[in-house]
Amino acid sequence: MDADDDHIITFAVRWQPYGGPRREDIFVTFGITPREFDERLRKVCMRRFGHPSIPRPVGRSLS
Template identity: 55%
Template sequence: MVEFALRWLPFGGPRADDILVTFGISTLTFARRLQEVLASDHPPRLSLAERNGLREMAAALGRPSERP
């Protein structure tokens, strides 16, 4: 999930249909799970820029008006 999100980071995040096809979940669920991974006790090794970018992406995807 993190690798998928990182690939989409330069583009502002994945589209809802890409998330659905890849993971079979909604954009909101994807955003919540990504936030959980980043906040976990053992988060993936990411640079500060990647971590902040993914947090911003997840927050934006979690807002209905911001979803692609």
């Protein structure tokens, strides 16, 4: 896992209570569309957790 993976997971967890990140915030932070962000997040989660989404205990520990 690299720093980009950590950043994507932390960003997603931080925005989760608000219904997810806004399009503008995704673009400013990563320079990609929400669709690309979702695809990258799923890939990162599969690599790290073996599942396409962030497990709840991990989300709570990062928030």
